Amino acid sequence: MRDQDISDEFLNSFVDNQLDPAEKAHAFDTIRQDEKLKERVCELRGLKEMMQQAYSNPPPHRQSPIVKRIPSATKHYQALAACLLLLVGGASGWFTHAWSMRDNNQELTLLQTAQHEDVISEGRNVIVHLANSSPYRLKAALDETEGLLETYKRAHLQLQVEVITNKSGVDLLRSDASIYKQRIGFLQEKYPNVNFLVCGQTLGKLRGKGESVQLLPHTVVVTTAAEQINKRLSQGWGYVRI
Amino acid sequence: MKIVSLFCRSNILQEQLEQIRPRLYRLAYSWSHNAALAEDLVQETLIKALKNNDQLRDAALLNSWLFSILANCLRDHYRQYREMGDIEELEDYRYAHENTPENAHSQTQIISRVRDAVAKLPLGQRQVLTLVDLEELSYIEVAAILDIPIGTVMSRLCRARQAMKTLLAELAPQQATAAVNIRRVK
Numbered sequence: 001m002r003d004q005d006i007s008d009e010f011l012n013s014f015v016d017n018q019l020d021p022a023e024k025a026h027a028f029d030t031i032r033q034d035e036k037l038k039e040r041v042c043e044l045r046g047l048k049e050m051m052q053q054a055y056s057n058p059p060p061h062r063q064s065p066i067v068k069r070i071p072s073a074t075k076h077y078q079a080l081a082a083c084l085l086l087l088v089g090g091a092s093g094w095f096t097h098a099w100s101m102r103d104n105n106q107e108l109t110l111l112q113t114a115q116h117e118d119v120i121s122e123g124r125n126v127i128v129h130l131a132n133s134s135p136y137r138l139k140a141a142l143d144e145t146e147g148l149l150e151t152y153k154r155a156h157l158q159l160q161v162e163v164i165t166n167k168s169g170v171d172l173l174r175s176d177a178s179i180y181k182q183r184i185g186f187l188q189e190k191y192p193n194v195n196f197l198v199c200g201q202t203l204g205k206l207r208g209k210g211e212s213v214q215l216l217p218h219t220v221v222v223t224t225a226a227e228q229i230n231k232r233l234s235q236g237w238g239y240v241r242i
Numbered sequence: 243m244k245i246v247s248l249f250c251r252s253n254i255l256q257e258q259l260e261q262i263r264p265r266l267y268r269l270a271y272s273w274s275h276n277a278a279l280a281e282d283l284v285q286e287t288l289i290k291a292l293k294n295n296d297q298l299r300d301a302a303l304l305n306s307w308l309f310s311i312l313a314n315c316l317r318d319h320y321r322q323y324r325e326m327g328d329i330e331e332l333e334d335y336r337y338a339h340e341n342t343p344e345n346a347h348s349q350t351q352i353i354s355r356v357r358d359a360v361a362k363l364p365l366g367q368r369q370v371l372t373l374v375d376l377e378e379l380s381y382i383e384v385a386a387i388l389d390i391p392i393g394t395v396m397s398r399l400c401r402a403r404q405a406m407k408t409l410l411a412e413l414a415p416q417q418a419t420a421a422v423n424i425r426r427v428k
Binding site (some may be wrong): 008009012014016018043044047048050051052053054055057058060132202226229230233239 | 267268270271277278280281282285286288289292293322352353356357362371372374375376380381396397399400403406407410418
């Protein structure tokens with residue numbers, strides 16, 4: 001076998017250790033006898049090493065903690081017991097409400113979504129994430145949130161909801177851009193257990209581009225959306241992405 | 243007892259995710275060449291992994307599963323960018339690649355040249371090349387992660403390395419030209 005008979009695919013497989021032992025032994029013999037093949041192999045190995053060197057230390061970016069440890073087994077059981085109690089109460093509330101409101105499409109959609117997302121079974125706190133300014137999604141975010149709040153209120157169950165926005169989703173909470181200013185004001189007034197949050201990183205980018213961003217009253221700015229979501233997930237909150 | 247075992251499993255998974263996080267970030271950075279975007283992709287990957295941890299049938303396949311989620315996150319990111327026409331990330335990219343004096347100096351360094359060459363590859367080739375070279379995965383594993391046939395992995399890898407050779411030659415500092423401009427004055 002000569003240099004020109006050996007394909008690049010074959011040499012790549014050799015360099016990447018993808019050949020079976022027989023093929024590899026044959027490749028060794030062939031390469032040893034051919035200077036040009038040796039050069040090609042050296043070049044490929046050099047390229048591979050350069051790749052490893054180039055990314056051995058990528059530029060750092062500020063990391064937020066993924067999740068905190070679950071403290072102890074005792075707390076597991078406490079949390080488990082609380083979840084089970086909540087599950088029984090929550091499920092009965094949901095089904096009773098759904099039955100009484102079965103002609104109301106909005107409520108049924110909410111029920112299906114919430115069950116699908118496994119929100120109820122996970123706990124009484126939910127973080128709703130919106131990263132998009134499509135009118136359909138903005139409306140869906142508010143519909144889902146309001147439905148959830150109202151259902152829990154009627155069932156007399158405790159619930160805390162955070163609506164967090166980043167990227168173009170922040171439009172929902174901009175006083176200069178939101179088409180739902182009044183509705184959000186109404187929600188804040190009616191449900192003290194809902195908070196609206198904005199990603200500080202997105203705000204920084206918008207302001208860096210010279211935009212004057214004004215937020216709706218009572219909007220909370222957090223460092224980053226990802227950090228806040230991670231924090232809530234680690235605290236056992238349910239997560240719904242719209 | 244099943245629920246208790248789920249809690250324990252979740253705890254172990256969290257520890258494993260912490261350990262693999264730097265590798266995920268390195269891979270995300272090698273695909274995007276944007277530190278902020280890479281961090282976002284890693285965050286998204288970890289959130290999805292925690293949320294869908296019941297989908298991981300075999301713990302030995304955790305790394306491949308995470309790389310696969312990361313690849314999907316990147317694909318979703320680009321898809322969303324196309325749909326929404328959002329130029330935010332493009333501007334980030336441009337900002338990150340502005341020609342500062344430090345950057346100009348580092349262009350002569352091998353690391354910058356390799357990264358620049360990788361950034362010029364089509365995304366499909368870039369992903370295959372980095373999974374094989376950085377993560378040292380087998381072709382079969384790469385095919386499973388990216389959900390493509392193994393033949394495609396081999397052909398993309400081949401094209402990527404050929405392109406890298408050409409690009410690295412083009413990006414090499416022009417020493418010969420510079421030498422002409424130096425004159426000895428007596």
